[in-house]
Each structure stands twice: as structure tokens, then as C-alpha cells.
Amino acid sequence: MDPLLSRALSGLQAADAGCVDAETMAAWVERTLPSSAAAQVEAHVSSCSRCQAAMATLVRSIPAPTPVESLWKRWQLGWLVPIAGTAAAVAIYVAARPPAQPAPELAQSRAAVASATPAAVPPSVTPESDAKREARADTAPSEKTAPPPAAQGNVARDAASPREEQVQERGRAPQSETVGLSAEASRPQASAPAAPPASAPREAQAPGVGSVAETVIVSGVAPVVEARRAFTVEPLEVRSATGAERWRVAAGATVQHSIDSGATWQAGTAPVSGGIRAGSAPGAGICWLVGNGGAVWVATDGTTFRRLPFPETIDLASVLATSARAATVTSSDGRTFRTDDQGMTWSQ
Amino acid sequence: MVRELFTRAHAARWEVSPAQFEVALARSLLKAFPGQVPSTSEAEKYLRGLHLEDLALACACENGHEGGWEHFVREFRPQLYRAASAIDPTGGARELADALYADLFGLKERDGIRQSLFRYFHGRSSLSTWLRSVLSQRNVDRVRSERRLEPLPDESTRPLAATPAPVNPDRPRHVAALMAALASVIERLTPRDRLRLACYYAQDLTLAQIGRMTGEHEATVSRHLTRTRRDVRRDVEDELRRHGMAAPEIVECLAQGVDDAGALDIGDLLGTAEPRKDSVPDRSR
Numbered sequence: 087m088d089p090l091l092s093r094a095l096s097g098l099q100a101a102d103a104g105c106v107d108a109e110t111m112a113a114w115v116e117r118t119l120p121s122s123a124a125a126q127v128e129a130h131v132s133s134c135s136r137c138q139a140a141m142a143t144l145v146r147s148i149p150a151p152t153p154v155e156s157l158w159k160r161w162q163l164g165w166l167v168p169i170a171g172t173a174a175a176v177a178i179y180v181a182a183r184p185p186a187q188p189a190p191e192l193a194q195s196r197a198a199v200a201s202a203t204p205a206a207v208p209p210s211v212t213p214e215s216d217a218k219r220e221a222r223a224d225t226a227p228s229e230k231t232a233p234p235p236a237a238q239g240n241v242a243r244d245a246a247s248p249r250e251e252q253v254q255e256r257g258r259a260p261q262s263e264t265v266g267l268s269a270e271a272s273r274p275q276a277s278a279p280a281a282p283p284a285s286a287p288r289e290a291q292a293p294g295v296g297s298v299a300e301t302v303i304v305s306g307v308a309p310v311v312e313a314r315r316a317f318t319v320e321p322l323e324v325r326s327a328t329g330a331e332r333w334r335v336a337a338g339a340t341v342q343h344s345i346d347s348g349a350t351w352q353a354g355t356a357p358v359s360g361g362i363r364a365g366s367a368p369g370a371g372i373c374w375l376v377g378n379g380g381a382v383w384v385a386t387d388g389t390t391f392r393r394l395p396f397p398e399t400i401d402l403a404s405v406l407a408t409s410a411r412a413a414t415v416t417s418s419d420g421r422t423f424r425t426d427d428q429g430m431t432w433s434q
Numbered sequence: 435m436v437r438e439l440f441t442r443a444h445a446a447r448w449e450v451s452p453a454q455f456e457v458a459l460a461r462s463l464l465k466a467f468p469g470q471v472p473s474t475s476e477a478e479k480y481l482r483g484l485h486l487e488d489l490a491l492a493c494a495c496e497n498g499h500e501g502g503w504e505h506f507v508r509e510f511r512p513q514l515y516r517a518a519s520a521i522d523p524t525g526g527a528r529e530l531a532d533a534l535y536a537d538l539f540g541l542k543e544r545d546g547i548r549q550s551l552f553r554y555f556h557g558r559s560s561l562s563t564w565l566r567s568v569l570s571q572r573n574v575d576r577v578r579s580e581r582r583l584e585p586l587p588d589e590s591t592r593p594l595a596a597t598p599a600p601v602n603p604d605r606p607r608h609v610a611a612l613m614a615a616l617a618s619v620i621e622r623l624t625p626r627d628r629l630r631l632a633c634y635y636a637q638d639l640t641l642a643q644i645g646r647m648t649g650e651h652e653a654t655v656s657r658h659l660t661r662t663r664r665d666v667r668r669d670v671e672d673e674l675r676r677h678g679m680a681a682p683e684i685v686e687c688l689a690q691g692v693d694d695a696g697a698l699d700i701g702d703l704l705g706t707a708e709p710r711k712d713s714v715p716d717r718s719r
Contacts, residue, residue: 087667088635089692094616095636109465112559112567117649118483119558123466125625132629135636136574142637143570145647147517148563 104130106137115144323348324365324373331388333373335362341375343388355390358383366407374413376402382429386410394429435478443486448494448502458493459484462556489557495538496552503539510562511535517566521573530572534565605690608683612691615673619666627662634659 106114106127113119114127131137324333334342340354361378368374371388375381380396382405396402400417407413411428423432436456440446445455459481463472466480494502514535518527540550555564602608620628626648633639633647641652641659648655674684 087663090612090616090688091620091631091663091666092635094613094620095632107554108567108571109554109556109558109564111571112563115567115647116559116563128629129625132625132632136578138629138632138637139574139577140567140571141647142633142639142643143521143573144563144567145639145643147520147566147570148646149516149520150642150646 105134106130106140111137111141111144115141115148322362322365324367324375326367326370331367331370333365333367333375333385333388335365335375341373341383341385341389341391343373343385345388352389354385358391358393361401363402364404366405366413368407368409368413372407372410374405374407376405376415378402382413382415384410384413384428394425396429397423397432435481439481439484439486443490445486445490445493448490448497448499448505450490450493450497450499454493454497455490458489458556461553462489462558465556466558484557485560486557488561489555492552492555492557492561496540496550498540498548506538510565513562514565514569517569521570526576527569527573530569530576534569534572602690604686608687608690611674611677611679612670612687615670615677616666616691618673619669622669623662623666627658630655630659631662631666 110127114124119127131141322335330345330347332344332348334351335358340357342351342353344351358375359381362375363377365373365375371386373385375383378401380399380402382394382396383391384394385391402415403418404416405413412426414422414424416422421434423434425432436459440452440455443455462484463477491502491506495506514531518531521527537551540548555561630644633644641655645652645655671684674687679687
């Protein structure tokens with residue numbers, strides 16, 4: 087149709103009379119004519135080749151409106167991008183960075199950690215070794231939790247933080263913890279013929295040793311607690327949906343329980359083992375904890391944790407519990423296990 | 435109210451008297467409401483919508499006020515020349531711009547009185563757009579008059595084809611029917627649709643330019659053009675069907691209409707026809 091339309095419309099004749107004068111045409115283009123007059127002009131121009139041509143010429147002669155220059159360009163603010171970005175990065179860094187510890191204190195704390203690490207001891211398979219393994223998980227990075235190079239910077243930074251005092255506390259831990267640390271130190275040696283010197287500082291073996299723990303990012307609404315491996319010394323804390331009821335797993339000891347938003351804590355009846363990595367609190371007094379080696383613990387009265395059977399000896403990364411009997415556990419290799427009878431049976 | 439408009443127009447700046455400005459307003463009213471007496475409210479609304487400062491400047495220039503002319507030359511003559519360059523980059527419109535400038539100054543006299551073109555400006559548009567409009571009309575008239583004076587192409591210089599193409603005996607009838615149907619359908623279009631089509635197909639305006647003319651976004655213009663083109667096609671086929679043509683004949687008719695170069699195409703008759711129109715260029719930008 088294009089050639090036909092082009093030919094038909096080019097063949098329009100100029101009107102014999104009533105052509106639009108220059109000012110009316112200009113006013114029509116500027117849309118300042120009354121609607122009735124504008125309609126008359128439009129009707130005429132659409133049928134008169136001369137006025138069409140004049141109108142087209144007029145439109146061509148009017149410079150195209152320049153697009154409104156954005157404030158961005160007008161003020162030439164482009165240079166602010168890198169400056170603002172840098173300032174934001176610095177602000178975030180400063181806000182997130184803990185105050186630096188004086189170097190002598192850092193040396194002392196490191197020495198304390200090192201002195202608390204005795205010679206290598208073969209790993210134990212007794213039930214007691216679970217507690218030791220937890221202590222190891224809280225104080226030394228395992229192969230799986232070894233931080234990537236970027237994260238190692240965080241470890242080093244944390245080692246220089248006031249939390250180092252907590253590391254020192256661990257260094258003065260009871261014998262069982264000390265043994266746990268020894269077990270951790272001896273584990274890599276199973277494949278390595280030569281054990282590192284017991285007196286060597288742990289930081290020399292792996293940056294941040296002794297500062298690795300687990301932290302919890304708590305959803306404010308859902309009773310789901312996601313545990314995240316982080317290289318801090320903060321204990322894992324599980325919060326209920328309301329936030330008032332909390333459980334804290336510190337240094338592989340007993341789970342502490344609080345019903346007043348963490349103002350006061352009550353020690354649990356027995357320690358949990360297994361390097362607790364995540365927890366979930368679906369209801370009052372109910373807390374599920376999962377950890378390494380297929381460790382699944384549950385408490386229904388807030389303080390008494392009972393270890394549940396689990397079909398595989400794998401590290402468990404997260405748990406989502408909906409009641410005291412039902413929970414879904416995700417392993418570190420991404421598989422999901424579900425129980426509806428408090429661990430009696432598991433479906434994958 | 436005239437006093438208020440006089441003040442708003444800063445007419446005193448150009449030493450335009452209130453009486454003269456009032457005459458200019460009255461002329462403008464007569465132009466806008468020919469043969470009728472507007473009501474007071476209509477007149478007031480109209481007068482308040484005028485480009486009063488431009489009207490005052492036009493009055494001053496018509497009077498030959500030196501300061502007014504200096505202002506005009508400084509502010510508007512460059513615009514006039516830029517418009518001329520945009521209309522005809524080869525420089526043809528520049529001559530028109532110079533001639534227009536002379537007419538504005540009023541070199542022509544009638545009955546001993548200098549006749550300035552400014553007397554035809556009534557403030558209904560801005561002065562710059564009015565100048566462009568006058569220039570555009572003059573350029574169109576110049577082009578049309580030159581086209582009439584152009585000699586017809588010498589057909590004897592065109593090489594003859596060795597074997598003339600066979601002529602379909604139904605072709606003239608088909609083409610005539612098609613063009614009649616097309617003219618009828620185009621005539622029945624709304625003025626706005628017809629204007630868009632004409633600006634696009636006959637005046638070669640871009641979608642953006644058409645949109646600037648009609649106050650529409652170019653995407654809207656494109657959408658309307660597509661719709662109108664589809665409607666025209668449908669209506670032309672209906673029109674041909676009413677003339678007793680069957681579907682195959684309508685298809686053949688459209689094909690011949692597209693191929694046909696006109697009612698009297700010597701080149702076609704001699705078998706030297708060349709495509710008259712290239713495919714429609716993309717004018718979406």
C-alpha cells in the first residue's frame with residue numbers, strides 16, 4: 087500500500103480558496119488556536135497540497151526541541167560518582183570495622199591461645215569427643231570452614247578485635263576443651279606425616295585460628311533461623327519468632343536459654359555436641375539445633391536437649407522446624423531431610 | 435483592560451502609544467472573529483492569550499522605531515536565517531529570507547505609505563513562528579512556480595527497449611478503478627488521519643515531525659499510521675468488491691496499481707519503465 091498511498095496523496099491538489107494564512111498556520115502549530123478554528127485549519131490542510139507543503143516546511147524549519155537536560159548532566163555531576171562510591175565504601179568500612187586492639191594485647195592474646203594448645207593427641211571416638219569437636223569447631227577452622235583468601239582478612243581482623251578476650255577465655259577452658267583443641271590440631275596430621283610443633287602459634291598454621299565460631303542471622307518474623315558460618319567469636323543464637331525466647335550455643339558448652347530477650351540466661355541441663363551450625367525455634371520452648379556429623383538436637387522444654395538419630399554422618403547446614411516433631415534439615419551438600427516424628431524417621 | 439495589556443506588553447519600551455496598541459488589538463480581534471462580534475468574555479480571553487510583547491514589537495517595527503528594529507535584528511533575524519537554512523540548505527530560501535526582511539522593513543510603498551509586512555502579524559502566534567510560517571509559505575510558492583516552469587523531460591533521450599513489455603488489456607481499467615477507490619477512501623478519512631498520511635507519504639516528514647505538528651508522541655503517530663494504512667487497505671478492497679471484482683482480480687488490481695507509474699507513463703508504454711518509487715525509507719527517527 088505504501089507506493090499507492092504515496093502516489094495518491096502526492097496527487098492532492100491545492101485548494102482553490104480558503105488557504106490558511108501564515109499567522110493562523112503558526113498559531114495552529116503552536117496549538118494556540120481555539121479548538122473550532124484548529125479543526126477548520128486541520129480539515130483544510132489535510133486536503134490542500136499547498137498548505138500541507140507549507141505546514142511541512144514550517145515544521146521542518148522549527149528546531150527540534152532539545153531533550154531536557156537532566157540535572158545530572160547540567161550540573162556535571164558525573165565526577166561525583168567515584169567520589170560518592172569511595173565515600174560510601176569508606177563509611178561502610180569504618181562502621182563495620184571494630185576498634186583496633188593495641189598490638190601488645192594482641193600478642194598476649196595470641197600467646198594465650200598458643201599456650202592453651204598442647205601437643206597433638208589422637209582423636210577420640212568416645213562421646214566426650216563430641217564436646218571436644220565442638221570446641222574445635224569453635225576455636226579452629228576445619229577444612230570445610232577454612233576461609234577463602236578474602237575471608238581470611240576478616241579472620242585476621244577479628245583476631246585483632248576485643249573479641250580476642252573471648253579467645254583467651256577459651257584458652258583457659260577446662261581440660262576437655264583443651265583436649266578438643268588438641269584433637270583439632272591433630273586431625274590434619276592424619277594425612278600429614280609430620281605434626282606441626284605444638285608450641286607453634288596457631289595463627290602461623292592458619293590465619294584466624296581460634297576465632298572461628300558460628301553466628302546466626304535471625305529472621306525477624308518467621309521462626310526460621312539461618313545459621314551462617316562466619317569468622318567471629320560470637321555464639322550461635324537462635325531466636326523465636328517474637329524474639330523474646332532465645333537459645334545460645336557458646337563454645338560447645340551447654341545451650342543457654344533466655345526467655346527475656348537475652349537479659350538473663352539459664353544454662354541447659356547437658357551440653358550439646360556436634361559443632362552446632364544452625365537452629366530453629368518454631369514455638370515456645372522448642373528449639374532444634376543441627377551441626378556437624380549429622381548432629382540433630384531438639385528441646386521441647388527450652389533447656390533439655392536430646393540428640394535425635396540421623397541417617398547419615400554428614401554436616402548439616404540449616405534447619406527449618408515447624409513444630410516439636412516436624413523439621414526439615416539441609417545438609418552441607420544441599421540435600422534435604424525431613425522428619426515428622428521428631429527424628430524417628432527421616433525422608434529425603 | 436487595554437491599559438493592562440499595554441503594560442504587560444511593555445509597549446512603552448518601544449514608544450508605542452496606547453492608542454496605536456489598541457488599534458493593533460482591534461485588528462487582531464477582527465482577524466480572529468471575522469464577520470462577528472465576540473462577547474466581552476470571548477474577547478477578553480482571546481486578547482489575554484495573545485503574544486503581547488511580540489505584538490508590541492511588531493507595532494514598533496511597523497512604526498520604524500529604531501530601538502525596536504535593533505531588537506528585532508538582534509533577536510529575530512538570526513532565527514529567520516536559520517529557518518531559511520533549514521528549509522533549503524542550498525541557499526534558495528536565504529534569498530527569500532532577505533526578501534522577507536525587506537518586506538518587513540517596508541520598502542514597498544502604497545499611496546505613499548510604507549507597507550510593512552508586520553501589519554499582518556496580530557499576536558496570535560509567537561513572532562518567530564510567524565516569521566518561519568511566512569518564509570515556509572513563500573518557499574512553497576517558489577518551489578511550485580519553479581516546478582511549473584521546468585521543461586518536461588526530453589523523451590527522445592531515453593533509450594528504447596528492444597522488445598516492449600506485453601500490455602495487459604485490463605490494466606488501465608484496473609488502475610483507474612484502484613485509484614478511484616483509493617481517492618474515495620482517503621477522502622472519507624478523518625482530517626487528522628488524512629493529515630498524518632499526507633505528511634508521511636507526500637511530505638516525507640518523520641514521525642517525530644508529524645508528532646510535533648499534531649501534538650502527539652511519535653509512537654502514537656506510528657500506531658495511528660499503521661491503523662490508518664490497514665483501514666485504507668481494507669476499505670479499498672471493499673470498494674473494489676462493490677464494483678464487482680472478485681478476490682483474485684482485486685489482488686491483481688492492487689499489484690498493477692503498485693507497479694503502475696501513472697495514468698500516462700510513456701516509459702511503461704515503451705517498455706523502459708523503471709521503478710518510480712523506492713521502498714519507503716525508515717523515517718521513524
